[in-house]
Amino acid sequence: MFALVDAVSFYASAEKVFDPAIRSKPVVVLTNNDGCICAICPIARKFNIPKFQPYFKVKDYLAKHNVVIRSSNYELYADLSEKMMNVIGRYCDNQYVYSIDESFLQFTGFKHLIDDWHEYGHQIRSAVWRETKLPVGVGFGTTPTLAKAANHAAKKLSGYNGVAIIDTESSRKEILAKMTVTDVWGIGRRLGRKLQLMNINTALDLSNCNARDMGRLFSVLVERTISELNGIQCLSWDEIKQAKKEIFSTRSFGKRIEDRDSLVSALTAHSTIVAKKLRQQNSLTKRIVIFAASSPHEAHYYKKSFLYDFPVATADTCVLAHAVSTVLPTLFKPGIRFYRCGVGAIDLETAQFKQSDMFNTSQDKPELMVCFDKINHRFGQGTLQLASEKSTEQWQMKRHFLSPHFTSCWQDIPKIRC
Known part of the structure; x- marks a missing residue:
């Protein structure tokens, strides 16, 4: 048996944990630079607020209904996520953290200890709420995909009250019949439209198709x-948590920038993030894309990108930063008010099977990168930076509605007066 435990509107729910005054109020959370709505709590959903709608378009509507606005507080979310996953992990013998608010569980050695899966699901929900004040949904299924479907039912279909189980043919058909085909894990909008043209509208319709024929037709x-x-279980833990095939770091600026130094600082910061993520999944990159652009809403829209190929695959921060400085004269254009930039590693290979080049020596310094990562992990990200990475207020994110860092900043730790 598998389970998927998923927080309900995680970002919005996290904002309510240390602020009881807004627990009964509608809350929405905005994306980087307070651009779009990325999380809507269940209370705010009653106002039919569209997700990923630009904030400026619905600002007056939100104010009319007294909706609480919050900027993305990633430091708080990461800390609460870790606490939530630690609680969930006590209830299984095999856990895989799938995302910041989702965790797959497997109960290989726990089966003889569980008499009632429904009751066990509510025990997990109660423990997470008691220790973190985060609401979660729990879905059980005989495969990871069915566990994901059960979780969808637990959170979004009426009658399940936070816990759903797919362990019989009747429960499988009942839940899949209530799910659209795009609600199925791995079926996106584009593929969903193609399936709907074939009169495959629900998850049950999809399950009734011939798997081999559909595989030849699609993938x-x-x-x-x-x-x-x-x-029929087809996915293993290794396949669920396979390494990313591309790694990007992009962001729009808090204020438009027009000078060369600010642009190189922003791009270097992105290259540092990409390099760190490459090392975390033990990958190297042979090619990166570097881009910068003005706002598409301004006159004379400007966007330029450049592909940079490395002679030897790398995950070294300094090597990626050097590529940025090499490409910058191609990207920078005087007079352009840059709105967004980014760096992406798009041709990855595993470091375990690195192929050396007889004619090109690697510029990587792995011992230096190990030291670099250890210091930043111990004393906080950004403790060590490249000289060209120094951030400025110009390109830092706008977070006008940011809540305190209740768990990661001494000044913001909640104070209790008795």
Whole structure:
């Protein structure tokens, strides 16, 4: 048996943990630079607020209904996520943290200890709420995909009250019949439109298709998804948590920038993030894309990107930063008010099977990078930086509605007066 435990509107719920005054109020959370709405709490959903709508378009509507606005507080979310995952991990013998608010569980050695899966799901929910004040949904299924479907039912379908189980043919058909095909894990909008043209509208319709035929028509992923929807396990832990094939770091600026130094600082910061993520998943990159652009809403829209190929695959921060400085004269244009920039590693390979080049020596300094990462992990990200990475207020994110860092900043630790 598998389970998926997923927080309800995690960002919005996290904002309510240390602020009881807004627990009964509608809350929405904005993306970087307070751009769009990325999280809507269940109370705010009653006002039919569209997700990912630009904030400026619905600002007056939100004010009319007294909706509480919060900027993304990533430091708080990361800390609460870790606490939540630690609680959940006590209830299984095999856990895989799938995202900041989702965790897959497997109960290989716990089966004889669990008599009632429904009751066990409520125990997990109660423990998470008691220790973190975060509401979660729990879905059980005989495959990871069915566990994901059960979690969807637990959170979004009426009658399940936070816990759903797919362990019989009747429960499988009942839940899948109530899910649209795009609600299925791994079926996106584009693929969903193609399936709907074939009169495949629900998850149950998809499960009734011939897996092998659909695999030939679309992909092996669709074939596996159909098999999993029918209770045939095809996904292993390793396949669920496979390394990313591309790694990007992009961000729009808090204020428009027009000078060369600020642009190189921003791009270097992005290259540092990309390099760190490459090392975390033990990957190297042979090619990166570096881009910068003005706002598409301004006259004379400008966007330029450049592909940079490395002679030897790398994950070294200094090597990526050097690539940025090399490309900058191609990207920078005087008079342009830059709004956004980014760096992406798009041709990855595993460091475990690195192929050396007889004619090109690697410029990487792995011992230096190990030291670099250890110091930043111990004393906080940004303790060590490249000289060209120094941030300025110009390109830092706008977070006008930021809540305190209740768990990661001494000045913001909640004070209790008795």
